[in-house]
Amino acid sequence: GLEVAIELLLEEGLEAVYARHARVAAYCRQRLQAMNVALFPADEAYSSPTVTAAKMPTGWTWPQLDAALRQHGMAVGGNYGALAGKVFRIGHMGNQARMELVKKGMDVLAEVLG
Template sequence: AAISSIVKELDKLLLVDAISSLGSVDLPVDKWRCDVTVTASQKGWMVPPGLAMVSVSKEAWQAHAKAKMPRFNWDFARAQKYLEIGQTPWTPAVSIVFALSVALDMMLREGLSNIFARHARVGDAAREGVKSLGFSLFADEKYASNTVTAVSVKDGLNVREMLRILREEYQIVLAGGQQSLQGKIFRIGHLGLITEQDIEEIISALNEVLPRVST
């Protein structure tokens, strides 16, 4: 909301990357005056990748109408025109649409407020769990995410081997760091259909594996 206020004072549009948040944490796009908010099917919506969903404000539509940059795939007006007749401009990922329909039914049964509360509990459990193993969080905890936890790695820990053992022996898939953070952090994704029990199992597995991959 604070960022939105600054953006609006400058008479600019606010574009939000909500790939890893929408559907898992509360994001009131109208209240916060988010002009274009983008999410995708493979995160909190619990289905494979293949769909992108976008919300567009009145101000963003006005900017779109004035824009002169050529566009084809990303032509919102074309997409809106087809949406009015229940279609898409091109062949969609039909199987993902059906999967998303099932996921939305699940989410409606649980209720959005319950989903947000569950993700908050799971996020807390993940952070407290890794700290109990002696790790420190990569990000300042006041900016902690309820959908993913990045964990700093101490010298002497073989992250690649740890991830391999977790995947092959425990059927737990965690992610390592990318680019300059490769080997320096690992990440626990906790969004979508995940519970506190899942986090407990991850922490328990880490506790067993760590002695095998530390020097």
């Protein structure tokens, strides 16, 4: 529960946790850009260290991308309101903010996008 999560956080150290989140966020965004997937917002100064948002890749709809990624065991978030179908989100927070997991996810996305 909460006590275990706090224990793990303090064990790793707050600065190390912040740095890990920054590293995986930067890696995720770098890989997306290498796949010609535009970040949202385009200015990374406004991006979160715990989730990366990107514009829907050219030629893909949200239902198509979601289904293709799920077939490979990967789940990403869609969006709502004015951004529904235009932007998707990749979470990298807490235990999901591990380089090996983010690398695997980006490899899956690259394979799906072909």
